[in-house]
Amino acid sequence: MERETLEKDILRLLEQQPEISAKEIADQLSVSEDIVAKTIEILSDTRQKVLIVDDEPDAVIATKRALEADGYNVIEANNGVMAFDVLKSDIPDVILLDVMMPDMDGFEVCRRLKEEPLYENIPVIMLTAKGEINDKVEGLDIGADDYMTKPFNLKELKARIKTVLRRTQD
Amino acid sequence: MFATKSRWNVIIVVMITMLFISSILFLGIRANTEVEDLFVEMFTREQTSQAQQISTGITTFLNEKVTMLEIISRNHNSIPDDNFNTIFSIVYNESEGFHAIEYINSTGIIVSGYPEENVPVGYDLYENDKADVLEQIKETGETYITNPLTTFEGELAIYVWIPLYLENGSFEGAIVAIIEIDEITKQTIKTEYESGYIYLIDDNAKLLYDSSDDHLVGKNYFNIINEPDHRRLDIIGMQTEGLSGSGQFSERNKNGFLEEKIISYVPVNWYNQQWSVGVVTPLWYVGSLIQSVYVKQGLFAMISIAFILFISAFIALILFSWNKTLEDEVKSKTSELERSNDYLQNANKKLKELDRLKNDFVSMVSHELKTPLTAMKTSSEFLRESECNREIKEEMLDLIIRNIDRQARMVDDLLDISRIESGKMKFTPEDVNIKEIIEIALHNVQKHAKDKSINIMVNCPENVPVIRTDKDKLIRVFVNLLTNAIKFTPEEGEVTITVEDHEDHLQTSIKDNGIGISREKRDKIFDKFYQVDSTATRKAGGTGLGLAIIKGIIDGQGGNIYLESETGKGSTFTFRLPKELKEDDFTEIEGA
Known part of the structure; x- marks a missing residue:
């Protein structure tokens, strides 16, 4: 709520004085210059946002670097609960969801996402080390948009992300 | 609906049961009556034949005496010197039943006799006005038997008069034998008759013998019957007329209660005498006979039933124990099967659990092995495809090395686990x-x-x-x-x-x-x-x-x-x- 007002205020000031600097805005709104700069950066970030939910830190880092190099804005979550925390502030354009996670597995996270009206339109690509066809069917049954088996081909992943994004944008 | 139906069912069942019971009772009573009638009839016939025997016995007994005396009276040329004393003594001693035998000459005087104490020798019939019988046989030349009379000794007796003629045809008096009725009945009615009684009357209904009470002997039977049942009077009438038959009448017993009785009567026809024997038995005696038959039959039935029950129980016991043995065997086999079934089920469960654990393990291993591979593959592909700065390149290479180590460790650990488990x-x-x-x-x-x-x-x-x-x-x-x-x-x-x-x-x-x-x-x-x-x-x-x-x-x-x-x-x-x-x-x- 606070962030939303802050964003609105910054946008209003920028509209009034296109040449205004971050420092001046900070002074006018009496918040730190860093926060203002960060908010302006977020507001001016037009990259598409990808949320990776995986309990394996290394897997997340590799994928994150690869996608960032391709111009995606990547945010991450180590488990299902954290994913929903992240979703409160950032609505991603696509979610990469690992299936094998402790406590709440990927299927459960996906099911909850699709039950929530706010998130149900976010495309979900399931990632799992298990390659059985049953998992694939289960993943798609509960509303996942696509499905990839670990270890995946990076090109294929990028292609699928693009496809899914195009499909939702249409 | 159901209640009404079941009530009707109960009523129908009760009615059918009642019908059965009443028909069984009816048939039983009818059968009993028939049996009783049959028994009474049989008994009466038996009783009549008994009376017939008594009648025949009396006739035979008396005929024997008379025949003997008639033989003595025949074929004499003259009166023996001892006036028949010798032969009288022989006859008296050899043949039972005579009170006395005496010889009365043609003038009506008792000349001799045996035994002497019973013979009033010298008694003159004409003087005493008792010669009418002598006169009669002299005229007819036939044996005559007097009605039962009371002797000097007060006993009831009959006098048998046999005319005595010599070969030349002259009338020499008579041989007279006195036979006491008591003697006759003693010799002929030998059966003790406890349940009923036997009586003898003459054609004037004078009571000659009564097995139950000898005080009444000599009296007229019409006068002594205690309950004037017309059936009885009819019977006595028929007896005096010399008829034979049977019938029933009621009479008071010693305790004063009326009792139904069965009577059989048969005449005794002997020379000019006509008597009648009556055999009387109370009806309850026949009833008691039937009862005794029933009791015996019942006893037999009960013993039979008991025997059958015993045998059946024995057989049932054998079958039961046999059955029990079989049951026990089946039970033990069943429990054995159940046990082995349980064992197999448990084993199956354990195997399934082991299988599940194995599958879980395999899928865990697969996941654990694929995870570092994924990281390595992604970073390798990224390095190959993209132009990236030194910092990120190093990060990626570190990541690859780290995951290779991890993979190696995982393989080592898996080998250890495998060694431990085996x-x-x-x-x-x-x-x-x-x-x-x-x-x-x-x-x-x-x-x-x-x-x-x-x-x-x-x-x-x-x-x-x-x-x-x-x-x-x-x-x-x-x-x-x-x-x-x-x-x-x-x-x-x-x-x-x-x-x-x-x-x-x-x-x-x-x-x-x-x-x-x-x-x-x-x-x-x-x-x-x-x-x-x-x-x-x-x-x-x-x-x-x-x-x-x-x-x-x-x-x-x-x-x-x-x-x-x-x-x-x-x-x-x-x-x-x-x-x-x-x-x-x-x-x-x-x-x-």
Whole structure:
């Protein structure tokens, strides 16, 4: 709520004085210059946002670097609960969801996402080390948009992300 | 609806039952009446034949006497000198039943007789006006029998008059025999008749004999009957007329009650005399006979039923025990089958559980192996495809190396687990000072401990004994347990290693004051791939097999390991290792 007002205020000031600097805005709104700069950066970030939910830190880092190099804005979550925390502030354009996670597995996270009206339109690509066809069917049954088996081909992943994004944008 | 129906059913059943019972009763009563009638009829016939016998007996008896006397009276040329005294005595003594035999001459004087005491010798009939019978037989020349008369002695008797003619035809008087009625009945009615009575009357209804009461003898029977039942009067009438037959009448008994009686009567026709024998039996006697038959039949039936019941019970018992034996056998076989079925089901369950565990294990292994591969593959592909700065390139290469190490560790751990599970874990025993081991382990983990500012305390006795065990594996145990302890202890916490020298084993505990482990997790902590916090473990490069391998190492050397923990207060892992190696304890000793 606070962030939303802050964003609105910054946008209003920028509209009034296109040449205004971050420092001046900070002074006018009496918040730190860093926060203002960060908010302006977020507001001016037009990259598409990808949320990776995986309990394996290394897997997340590799994928994150690869996608960032391709111009995606990547945010991450180590488990299902954290994913929903992240979703409160950032609505991603696509979610990469690992299936094998402790406590709440990927299927459960996906099911909850699709039950929530706010998130149900976010495309979900399931990632799992298990390659059985049953998992694939289960993943798609509960509303996942696509499905990839670990270890995946990076090109294929990028292609699928693009496809899914195009499909939702249409 | 149902209630009405069932009520009707009950009424119908009751009615049918009543009908059955009443028809059985009716048939029984009718059968009983018929039997009674038949019995009475049979009995009456029997009684009549008895009366007939008595009648015949009396006639025969008297005829015999008369014939004898008639023989004496014939074929004489003159009156013997002794006036028949000799022959009279012979006849009297040889033949029973005579009261006296006497000879009366033609002038009506009793000339002689035997026995003398019963004969009034010299008695003159004409003088006493009693010669009419003598006159009569003189005229007719035929034997004449008087009506029963009372003798001088007061007894009822008959007088048999036999005319005596010589061969030349002159009338010489008569031979007279006195026969007492008592004697006649004594000789002819020999049967004792307890239930009823027998009586004899003449054609004037004068009572000659009564087996039940001899006081009434000589009186007219019409006058002495106590209950003037017309049936009885008719019967007596018929008796006086010389008819034979049978019938029923009622009469008061000694106690004054009316009793129905059956009578049979038969005439006794003898010369000019006509008497009648009556045999009387009370009806209840016949009833009692029937009853006795019934009682006997009933007894027979009851004995038969008892016998049949006994035999049936015996057979039933045999069958039952046979059945019981069979049942027992079937039961025991069934329980045997049930037991084996249970056993098989349990075995099946265990096999299924094992299969499930195996599948879980395989899928866990597959996941654990694929995860580092994924990271490596992604980063490798990224490096190949993209132009990236040095910093990111190094990060990616580090990541690849890290995951290769992890993969290698995982493979090693899997091999260890496989060895432990197949009992082929190899141990290389050597003399080991546990202090040295602890130092090496501490050196290994000191970086982690320093990072979190964790103080590790060691309580070890100075002269701790040397034990024989696999050194490298023991170091691994310490490193693993210490790493875990550091991982779950907050910054600036404390980890304590305590070594205790027990009799035949060394006990070591590693205590932390970390987050602790809840009860349900405690039981699973030594399971393969069980991780209390998987993310944290993976960050530290754990495979989830560490504790399972440690347990395998300790157990494999004849020791044991357990965990005590309290949530929020910390955990203590304690393991014991025997000081001396026992061959049995080792799963397999290298080189042995």
